[in-house]
Amino acid sequence: xxxxxxxxxxxxxxxxxxxxxxxxxxxxxxxxxxxxxxxxxxxxxxxxxxxxxxxxxxxxxxxxxxxxxxxxxxxxxxxxxxxxxxxxxxxxxxxxxxxxxxxxxxxxxxxxxxxxxxxxxxxxxxxxxxxxxxxxxxxxxxxxxxxxxxxxxxxxxxxxxxxxxxxxxxxxxxxxxxxxxxxxxxxxxxxxxxxxxxxxxxxxxxxxxxxxxxxxxxxxxxxxxxxxxxxxxxxxxxxxxxxxxxxxxxxxxxxxxxxxxxxxxxxxxxxxxxxxxxxxxxxxxxxxxxxxxxxxxxxxxxxxxxxxxxxxxxxxxxxxxxxxxxxxxxxxxxxxxxxxxxxxxxxxxxxxxxxxxxxxxxxxxxxxxxxxxxxxxxxxxxxxxxxxxxxxxxxxxxxxxxxxxxxxxxxxxxxxxxxxxxxxxxxxxxxxxxxxxxxxxxxxxxxxxxxxxxxxxxxxxxxxxxxxxxxxxxxxxxxxxxxxxxxxxx
Numbered sequence: 451x452x453x454x455x456x457x458x459x460x461x462x463x464x465x466x467x468x469x470x471x472x473x474x475x476x477x478x479x480x481x482x483x484x485x486x487x488x489x490x491x492x493x494x495x496x497x498x499x500x501x502x503x504x505x506x507x508x509x510x511x512x513x514x515x516x517x518x519x520x521x522x523x524x525x526x527x528x529x530x531x532x533x534x535x536x537x538x539x540x541x542x543x544x545x546x547x548x549x550x551x552x553x554x555x556x557x558x559x560x561x562x563x564x565x566x567x568x569x570x571x572x573x574x575x576x577x578x579x580x581x582x583x584x585x586x587x588x589x590x591x592x593x594x595x596x597x598x599x600x601x602x603x604x605x606x607x608x609x610x611x612x613x614x615x616x617x618x619x620x621x622x623x624x625x626x627x628x629x630x631x632x633x634x635x636x637x638x639x640x641x642x643x644x645x646x647x648x649x650x651x652x653x654x655x656x657x658x659x660x661x662x663x664x665x666x667x668x669x670x671x672x673x674x675x676x677x678x679x680x681x682x683x684x685x686x687x688x689x690x691x692x693x694x695x696x697x698x699x700x701x702x703x704x705x706x707x708x709x710x711x712x713x714x715x716x717x718x719x720x721x722x723x724x725x726x727x728x729x730x731x732x733x734x735x736x737x738x739x740x741x742x743x744x745x746x747x748x749x750x751x752x753x754x755x756x757x758x759x760x761x762x763x764x765x766x767x768x769x770x771x772x773x774x775x776x777x778x779x780x781x782x783x784x785x786x787x788x789x790x791x792x793x794x795x796x797x798x799x800x801x802x803x804x805x806x807x808x809x810x811x812x813x814x815x816x817x818x819x820x821x822x823x824x825x826x827x828x829x830x831x832x833x834x835x836x837x838x839x840x841x842x843x844x845x846x847x848x849x850x851x852x853x854x855x856x857x858x859x860x861x862x863x864x865x866x867x868x869x870x871x872x873x874x875x876x877x878x879x880x881x882x883x884x885x886x887x888x889x890x891x892x893x894x895x896x897x898x899x900x901x902x903x904x905x906x907x908x909x910x911x912x913x914x915x916x917x918x919x920x921x922x923x924x925x926x927x928x929x930x931x932x933x934x935x936x937x938x939x940x
Contacts, residue, residue: 461494462497465484465494465498465501466501468483468484468487481502484498484499484501484502488502499553499556500556503553503556504557504559505557505558505559505561506557506559506561507530507561508530508531508533508567510530510533510567512550512551512552512553512554513550513570515549515550515552515553516542516546516550517546517549518546519539522536522539533567536566536567536570539570541569541571541572541573542571542572542573543573547571547574550571551574551580554580554582555582555583557581557583557584558583559584559585559586560581560584560586560589560598561587562589562590563589563590563609565590568593568594571594571597574597575596576594576595576596576597578596579597579600580597581597581598581600582600582602584598584602584603585602585604586603586604586605586606587605587607587608588607589606589607589608589609590609591608595608602625603625603626604627604628605626605627606626606628606629607630608630608631608632609632609633610632610633627656627657627676628655628656629649629652629657629658629659630657630658630659630660631659631660631661632683633661633683633685642663642664642690642691643664645660645661645663646663646664646667649663649671650666650667650670653674654674654676655671655676656676657677657680658677658680658681659680659681659682659683660682661683661684661685662682662684663682664691664693665693665699666699668723668727669700669701672701672702672703672704672727673702675705675706677704677706677707678707678708678709679709680709681709681710681711681712682711682712682720682723683713683714684714690714690719698726701726703727703728703730704727704730705730705731706731707731707732708731708732708734709732709733709734709735709736710732710734710735711734711735712736712737713737713738713739714739714740715739715740715741716739716741717742717743717746717749720737720739720750721746721749721753724750724753724754728756729757730757730760732757732761733760733763734761734762734763735754735761735763735764735765736763736764736765736766737750737765737766737767738765739767739768740769740770741768742770744778744779747768747778747780748783751780751783751784754787758787758789759788760789761789762792763790763791763793764784764787764790764792765792765793765794766780766794766795767796768797768798768799769799778797778801778802778803780795780802781802781803781804781808781824785811785812785815788817788818790816790819791821792820792821792822793823793824794821794825795825796823796825796826797826801826801829801830802824802825802826804824804832804833804854805833806833806837806840807837809837809838809853810841810844812841813845813848814841814844816844816845817844817845817846818847819845819847819848820847821848821849821850821851822845822848822850822852822853823850823851823853823878824852824853824854825852825880826854829882830882831855831856831857831880831881831882832856833853833854833855833856834855834860834861834862835855835856835860835861835862835892835895836862838855839862839869839871839899842871843869843871846871846873847873848873848874849873849876850874851874851876851878853879854879854880854881854882855879855880857881857882857883857886857892860888860891860892860895862895864894864898865894868898868899869899870898870899871899872902873902874900874903875902875903876908877896877900877903877907878908878909879907879916881916883915884915885915885916885917885918886915886916886918889919892922894926896919896923897923904927905920906919
C-alpha cells in the first residue's frame with residue numbers, strides 16, 4: 451500500500467470522491483464501491499463504512515443486518531421500498547436489536563417516509579436515543595421520535611408528532627437549526643403549549659415550520675438573530691387557542707427574517723402576529739387561507755405595506771372570499787409594492803377584479819416582475835388582448851404569466867405590425883369559453899406578439915380549451931422554420 455493512503459485526510463478525500471460519483475445509478479455504484487473498499491483492508495474499513503452508512507433511507511437497510519430478516523428483505527427482485535415482507539413477522543429480540551443497531555452510530559442522515567416497520571422495534575425503549583451522531587432526520591410519524599433525538603441533530607422534519615409522547619422527548623431541542631413539525635395527531639391546546647415551550651429552548655433556529663405558537667414563543671423567536679424563515683400551519687378542523695392578547699409581550703424586530711408564511715383557516719391568528727411584529731428584511735410572504743373577508747384582506751395588505759420596499763415575492767391563496775359583491779379587490783392594494791418579482795394571487799371561489807386599465811396600472815407599478823399569476827373562478831373576463839399587450843410593455847422582464855383573458859372579443863388585428871415581448875416564455879391563459887373561439891386568429895396574435903411562447907397552458911391543467919390554438923401555433927412555427935431555412939440556403 452502506498453504510504454499516502456496511511457494519511458487519514460488523504461484517505462477520507464479519496465473515499466469522499468468515490469461517494470460523489472456522478473453517473474446513472476450513482477447511489478448503487480458508490481455504495482458498491484464503498485462496500486468493496488471496506489472489505490479491502492483494516493485501514494479502509496472504518497472510513498469506508500462511515501460513508502456507506504452516513505445517509506440511510508428507511509429502516510430496511512438496518513433491519514437487513516438482522517440474520518433472521520436478511521433473506522426476507524433481499525429476496526430476488528424485491529423493490530427497495532417494498533416492506534410487505536414484514537407482515538406477520540415477530541418483533542426483534544434483544545439480541546436482534548443489537549444486530550439492528552450495529553451501524554446506527556455511523557448514520558448522519560435518516561429518511562423514514564413512510565414506514566410500517568417500526569412495530570418490529572418494540573423491544574427498544576422509545577425514549578432511548580440510538581442514533582448518537584444523527585444530524586438530519588425526516589420522519590413521517592412521531593411515536594418513535596425519541597429514538598432519533600440526538601444531541602447532534604440539526605435538521606429535523608416530522609410530519610406528525612404523537613400527542614402521547616413524554617414531554618421530555620416531544621420535539622428536538624436546543625441544537626436544532628432547521629425544524630419542521632407538521633402537526634400533532636390531536637392538536638390540543640396542551641400540545642400546542644408544549645410545542646411552544648420546546649421551541650423556546652431552541653437557540654440556533656434558522657428555519658421553523660410548525661403549528662401555531664403562543665406569544666411567549668414568538669417573543670423568543672424575535673430575539674433569535676439566526677432565524678431567517680418561519681412558516682405557520684394551522685391544522686384543519688382544530689381552532690388555534692385564543693391566547694389572551696394581554697399576554698402579548700413587546701416583540702423585538704425580527705431583524706433577519708426574509709420569508710414568512712401562514713397556512714390558516716381564518717385570519718385572526720395571522721393578523722395578530724402581523725399587527726404586533728416588525729420584519730424589516732422581509733422579502734417573501736405567503737398566505738394560504740380558507741376564508742378571508744374584504745375587511746380582513748384590507749387589514750392584511752395594510753400591514754404588508756410596511757415592507758413595500760423589501761417585499762419581492764407575494765403569494766395569496768384564498769379558498770373562500772366573503773365579499774358581498776362577489777369580487778376580490780386585492781390588486782389596487784398591491785400597487786405600492788414596486789419591488790415585486792413574483793406575485794401569485796388565487797381566489798378560486800370568486801372573481802378577482804381586473805380589467806384593461808387596472809392591469810396597465812399594475813404592470814406599470816411592477817417593472818421588475820418576473821412571474822405573475824392571477825387566477826380566479828374564470829367567469830368574468832375583462833382583460834382583452836389589446837389591454838394585455840399594452841400592459842406587457844411595462845414589464846419587460848416578465849417571463850411567466852397567468853391571467854383570465856377575453857377570447858371572444860378580439861380587439862387587435864393579427865396582421866398589424868406587432869410590438870413584440872421577447873422575455874415572456876410561459877403563458878397560461880384562463881378562458882370562460884370551451885374551446886377557444888377564433889383559434890386561428892388567437893394563435894396568430896400570440897405567434898407574432900410573443901415569439902418566445904411556443905404553447906399556451908403548456909404545463910397547466912386546463913390546456914384543453916387551448917388545444918386548437920396550440921395546433922395552429924405548431925403550424926405557424928413550422929412554416930416560419932421552413933421560410934428561415936429557405937432564406938438561409940439562398
